[in-house]
């Protein structure tokens with residue numbers, strides 16, 4: 163236990179300090195973090211034996227919704243993560259729900275010291291046992307291999323051998339073939355497709371099937387980086403390079419050294435950012451901001467975007483030389499509306515996954531629902547289908563999902579004449595405004611309803627000045 167490493171995430175600094183003081187006496191090293199937004203970065207860069215996560219962040223004090231979203235995110239990044247939840251409200255029902263969603267245990271605040279230490283000890287040693295015997299079922303009833311095979315919601319970083327199975331859909335077989343051929347090479351790959359079509363999954367699958375699979379997979383949403391953060395995030399900085407640079411920091415390129423760097427939303431880079439990126443890719447070395455020492459980097463580059471880069475090149479907002487550098491192999495993921503034959507397969511896959519996760523008796527979907535699904539245009543693609551099925555599985559009264567259990571967003575085909583004459587931007591703005599009202603500004607819920615990633619939602623909020 164003395165060499166184990168823990169991460170505590172809570173927005174109350176007093177709680178963090180008190181918990182660290184207690185746990186330091188029993189466990190090796192304890193990282194504390196006030197801001198859950200830092201979780202992806204921390205998890206991509208560190209190996210934790212257990213993570214203690216608060217369920218009730220400030221913005222959403224009692225429902226635990228934000229805690230659930232962060233739990234999901236952690237398990238997406240690391241399906242084997244041992245997450246123990248902190249809850250201040252003694253809401254055991256919520257804690258039990260969280261355990262069904264993949265947490266290993268929970269601690270009620272205010273805690274009893276002995277009990278708290280024992281719970282964490284249990285989480286850490288369960289993780290060690292699972293490492294020793296990889297096939298052994300875990301606490302929530304699924305072994306690691308079963309999770310990877312079945313894709314029980316935690317398959318974002320699956321075992322290399324089985325990662326291809328989690329990309330569901332017959333229409334994807336040509337893409338899976340290409341992935342098999344391309345993955346073992348070091349060729350740069352550009353993945354194109356609308357939001358929610360599976361670009362991130364494809365990037366992870368390529369890495370998992372590459373010779374770099376034991377090295378880091380580092381993912382950066384470059385579209386979300388401001389001009390001032392771009393260089394220090396990607397290339398790192400040295401202490402004193404700018405006001406906030408209190409310590410040396412390794413950039414994402416260096417973090418990915420030996421492994422794969424995934425640059426998402428590459429289509430949104432400004433001309434200056436494109437020029438900086440191109441130089442680094444040409445020279446295969448990075449210079450941290452404030453330093454003059456160039457460091458070699460060995461990365462396999464995968465990029466993704468939902469914009470038409472050819473069009474951007476034609477209108478001169480994306481450099482052709484950069485496009486040629488990143489698109490050695492190009493993969494285009496079809497939107498869901500163009501692969502309606504896969505709808506049943508995908509829907510059944512998600513029904514199975516969520517019925518298990520939430521212990522619901524749902525076993526399938528009716529022909530009427532399938533017909534409605536086929537006539538809908540799925541603007542949020544597989545992500546939207548996934549969330550709609552999740553909601554329906556939780557709420558449906560019967561064992562077979564019916565049209566009444568499903569909420570389809572108003573599609574362009576059925577929109578009112580007024581809506582049809584509106585510009586797409588206006589519709590988008592209205593949808594976002596409505597969802598923001600419904601969810602009282604909770605970004606996670608709004609993004610989920612709209613089938614967007616949080617970053618994609620942030621960009622739209624910025625675009626519409628909301």
Ligand SMILES: Nc1ncnc2c1ncn2[C@@H]1O[C@H](COP(=O)(O)OP(=O)(O)OP(=O)(O)O)[C@@H](O)[C@H]1O
Nearest residue numbers: 328329330356357358359360361362363544545615
């Ligand atoms: N073929 C598929 N099989 C199973 N799940 C899928 C498939 N495609 C997408 N998904 C699921 O849909 C969700 C969105 O996928 P992903 O994040 O890979 O899309 P994306 O194209 O990267 O989206 P964005 O452009 O918004 O970042 C994920 O939860 C993923 O698990």
